[in-house]
Amino acid sequence: MRLADRWDRYWFGEASLVRLGAFRVVMMLTAAYAVFQHRDTLLVQVASGTPEYVHRAWNPIYSFQVLGVGTPGPGLASALFTATLVAIALAAAGLFTRATCALAALLTWFELGTVYSLGQPHHDCIALVLGLFALPFAPSGARVSLDALLARLRGRALPDTAAWAALPWRFTQATAALGYFFAGASKLAIGGWTWLNGYSLQAIMLHCHGDWTPFFARSVLACRVMSLGLVLVQATFPIALFWRRSRWFYVPAAVSFHLLTWKTMDTGPYLTLWFTLASFVPLDQVPSFVRAHVTRGPIPGRVAWAAGIAAAAWFVAWLYVPVFAR
Amino acid sequence: MSVEEAPGSVLEARGAELIRTRDGATTALRCTDPGGTGAIRALALDPAGRCFVAAERGLFVVAPEVDALDRVELREGAPPGTPTSVFVDRRRRVWLSTDRAFGVLDPSFFWGRTIQGAGDVPSDELAHYVPDAERAPALTAVSIDGVACAVGQTLRVDSDAPLRIVAAGTGAGGATFRWRLDRHHVWRDPELEPPATPLAPGEHLLEVVAIDRDLNRSPPFRVPLLVAYPRKYEPRVLVPVAGIAALALIGISVFGARRRSLARGVVGGLIAVALLAQIVAGVVPHAKAWPFVGFSMYAEPHAENAITYDEGIVGIDPEGRKRWIDDISLGSAWDNRWQVLGALLEGGEPAASAWLARYARQHPDAPLVGLQICARRRRLTPDGPVPIAPLIFGVFGGSGATR
Numbered sequence: 001m002r003l004a005d006r007w008d009r010y011w012f013g014e015a016s017l018v019r020l021g022a023f024r025v026v027m028m029l030t031a032a033y034a035v036f037q038h039r040d041t042l043l044v045q046v047a048s049g050t051p052e053y054v055h056r057a058w059n060p061i062y063s064f065q066v067l068g069v070g071t072p073g074p075g076l077a078s079a080l081f082t083a084t085l086v087a088i089a090l091a092a093a094g095l096f097t098r099a100t101c102a103l104a105a106l107l108t109w110f111e112l113g114t115v116y117s118l119g120q121p122h123h124d125c126i127a128l129v130l131g132l133f134a135l136p137f138a139p140s141g142a143r144v145s146l147d148a149l150l151a152r153l154r155g156r157a158l159p160d161t162a163a164w165a166a167l168p169w170r171f172t173q174a175t176a177a178l179g180y181f182f183a184g185a186s187k188l189a190i191g192g193w194t195w196l197n198g199y200s201l202q203a204i205m206l207h208c209h210g211d212w213t214p215f216f217a218r219s220v221l222a223c224r225v226m227s228l229g230l231v232l233v234q235a236t237f238p239i240a241l242f243w244r245r246s247r248w249f250y251v252p253a254a255v256s257f258h259l260l261t262w263k264t265m266d267t268g269p270y271l272t273l274w275f276t277l278a279s280f281v282p283l284d285q286v287p288s289f290v291r292a293h294v295t296r297g298p299i300p301g302r303v304a305w306a307a308g309i310a311a312a313a314w315f316v317a318w319l320y321v322p323v324f325a326r
Numbered sequence: 327m328s329v330e331e332a333p334g335s336v337l338e339a340r341g342a343e344l345i346r347t348r349d350g351a352t353t354a355l356r357c358t359d360p361g362g363t364g365a366i367r368a369l370a371l372d373p374a375g376r377c378f379v380a381a382e383r384g385l386f387v388v389a390p391e392v393d394a395l396d397r398v399e400l401r402e403g404a405p406p407g408t409p410t411s412v413f414v415d416r417r418r419r420v421w422l423s424t425d426r427a428f429g430v431l432d433p434s435f436f437w438g439r440t441i442q443g444a445g446d447v448p449s450d451e452l453a454h455y456v457p458d459a460e461r462a463p464a465l466t467a468v469s470i471d472g473v474a475c476a477v478g479q480t481l482r483v484d485s486d487a488p489l490r491i492v493a494a495g496t497g498a499g500g501a502t503f504r505w506r507l508d509r510h511h512v513w514r515d516p517e518l519e520p521p522a523t524p525l526a527p528g529e530h531l532l533e534v535v536a537i538d539r540d541l542n543r544s545p546p547f548r549v550p551l552l553v554a555y556p557r558k559y560e561p562r563v564l565v566p567v568a569g570i571a572a573l574a575l576i577g578i579s580v581f582g583a584r585r586r587s588l589a590r591g592v593v594g595g596l597i598a599v600a601l602l603a604q605i606v607a608g609v610v611p612h613a614k615a616w617p618f619v620g621f622s623m624y625a626e627p628h629a630e631n632a633i634t635y636d637e638g639i640v641g642i643d644p645e646g647r648k649r650w651i652d653d654i655s656l657g658s659a660w661d662n663r664w665q666v667l668g669a670l671l672e673g674g675e676p677a678a679s680a681w682l683a684r685y686a687r688q689h690p691d692a693p694l695v696g697l698q699i700c701a702r703r704r705r706l707t708p709d710g711p712v713p714i715a716p717l718i719f720g721v722f723g724g725s726g727a728t729r
Contacts, residue, residue, distance in 0.1 A: 002582075004579070004582035007579070007594060007598075008590055008594060011590075011593070011594060011597060012590050012593075012594070057508075057529075059528050059529070061614050061615070061616045062561075062614045062615040062616075063615070063616075065561065066561045066565060109617070112616075113616065116616050119662060119665065120613060120662060121613045121614070121616035121619055123619065123621070123623075125617070126616070126617045126619065129617045130600060130617055137593055167593070167597075171597060171600075174601060175600075175601075175604060178601070178604045178605065178608065179604075179621070181608070182608030182620070182621040183621045183624075185608070185621075186608070186611060186620065186621040186622055186625050187624065187625045189625075190611075190622055190625035190626070191625045191626060191627040192627060194627040194629070195625065195627045197627065197628075197629065199627075199628045199629055199630055199632060199706045200626070200627045200628045202628070202634075202706055202711060203628035203632060203634045203706060204624050206634040206636060206704050206711055207634050207635060207636055208636065209636050209702070217710075217711055218710045218711070219710060220706075220708060220710070266653065
């Protein structure tokens with residue numbers, strides 16, 4: 001098969017619409033989190049003025065410079081923030097899905113771009129924003145949406161698969177994989193092999209002290225081993241794109257990595273990256289996977305699976321919900 | 327020879343050992359330098375809480391919250407020789423005598439001025455010195471790359487052109503000069519540490535001060551800089567080039583696929599463009615093209631004996647106790663603590679009061695009356711990181727605090 005045809009089939013081949021719908025919901029929940037966690041910047045600093053004890057100068061990102069985007073005024077800042085959340089909510093619910101997905105992508109990019117124009121850009125929302133822009137190209141509202149519900153009420157049959165359905169999650173996967181690869185490769189390209197000496201990781205942890213820093217940073221040898229593991233996982237992450245079974249290793253490894261950076265380097269949980277890693281998970285198969293492990297097999301196994309799944313769900317909710325309560 | 331470093335905590339020098347007595351318990355403090363301090367000759371309390379130790383093998387520093395002495399790495403202008411005596415005044419300047427010279431050090435960064443005894447001239451004849459007795463320093467002229475700067479006039483510079491700063495001014499003992507960019511907390515020597523290039527494109531603020539021999543500073547001379555994009559990154563160059571490249575990729579995608587579907591070809595080309603842009607951004611690290619950015623953060627290597635810095639605020643409660651302020655309580659510095667710390671150092675007491683008032687609203691049961699802007703430090707040793715005395719950049723409010 002020619003490369004161009006493989007390329008075509010990879011991005012536009014038939015895939016599950018339920019997985020796409022579930023992925024859309026996850027991405028929109030993530031977008032809501034990403035925008036809401038910058039509420040102080042977008043509503044207080046942009047809309048109401050920066051407090052005297054904060055230095056934040058407007059230094060726009062390149063695309064804002066090219067497009068001539070300036071600081072939004074107080075009224076516009078509030079309106080944009082509200083419009084973004086409304087668009088995200090509609091896209092999550094799946095009403096006029098493609099249009100609201102496009103609007104949510106555009107507004108989320110604008111809001112995060114505004115935040116990054118007032119400080120330094122960060123990496124945690126790259127896969128999210130690029131993935132959001134991919135959603136309108138796919139039939140994102142064909143399942144798991146109000147659009148689908150309305151179609152069913154009108155008596156239309158809902159398809160299970162469609163062409164283009166895999167595009168958003170595959171593009172998000174590729175973006176996440178490139179991000180991890182360059183995060184690992186840059187450490188070696190810029191810092192050299194010296195970066196693996198243990199002191200470098202120790203210094204990074206100690207610069208941004210977290211709850212677990214004293215435990216993890218106490219031994220140079222342990223930091224050396226962790227440095228090696230970290231760079232290895234990051235630089236080889238693209239393997240997960242092509243070898244599906246490896247995702248059982250790379251996705252938990254990436255989640256563990258973010259958990260560790262949070263607790264040892266006070267980076268915050270990087271929840272947006274946790275959620276975008278859902279692009280590697282066949283979300284349409286999650287219910288049957290849970291049913292199979294919780295309702296079948298030996299009782300201790302069922303209990304363990306049920307407890308594990310409940311604990312994971314509770315933990316993610318515990319991280320996710322408070323950002324909206326601040 | 328002893329000093330009370332904090333209520334109930336006494337430091338006593340016994341030969342080459344520094345003994346801490348606290349709550350009835352006595353401990354000999356360790357030294358991060360394997361050679362130790364050598365014979366201790368003087369102790370001096372910093373009003374912000376640290377203790378400087380003049381010793382045979384150099385100047386050392388310790389603080390009540392750490393259990394190790396650490397060598398002060400003296401920088402440009404510091405008096406040369408073996409320390410014989412040390413004193414810290416109310417403004418926290420560190421006055422240092424050595425067997426060869428006498429001078430003063432900045433308490434945060436340890437650069438200084440040698441007042442007497444530079445160039446191996448014995449300092450014995452200097453028996454009495456009164457600082458701050460002459461006129462305040464003044465900056466009379468600043469030029470950048472040979473161009474004289476006028477007040478308030480924006481200077482256009484290329485991003486990769488080296489910035490050669492030349493200043494003139496007056497001050498007791500002759501003025502020296504320091505510069506900083508974008509309100510950075512570190513003021514640097516223009517000859518030893520000129521601004522690193524390339525400068526990030528966009529607007530910057532360069533400030534230069536004159537400093538006299540007592541480390542008094544002139545008001546800053548401010549030069550707004552407008553740094554142009556390198557030609558290849560100028561929107562009028564980059565946007566058309568990227569656009570043509572994108573169209574070429576889309577064209578290849580459209581006409582390359584057997585199906586020849588226009589929609590698939592266009593979107594397939596767009597995907598290729600987006601992935602390629604991410605790869606280019608990863609190979610040529612930068613940040614401003616978000617969401618196409620590089621990954622150069624956390625890539626700096628560190629070695630044994632390096633010092634790590636963890637900057638933040640130490641709050642002082644009404645009883646004089648200190649506590650580290652968490653990042654959320656610190657303020658709106660989501661991506662950089664210096665956005666708050668720098669503003670507090672710049673804004674002085676009014677900004678500190680505003681911050682304390684905000685903190686009191688957030689934590690009505692645990693108010694603060696003062697704060698210190700500081701950096702907790704640890705020295706990386708083969709046996710693990712050793713906490714050493716913090717750098718203290720500014721002290722506001724609180725009992726007996728000075729700036």
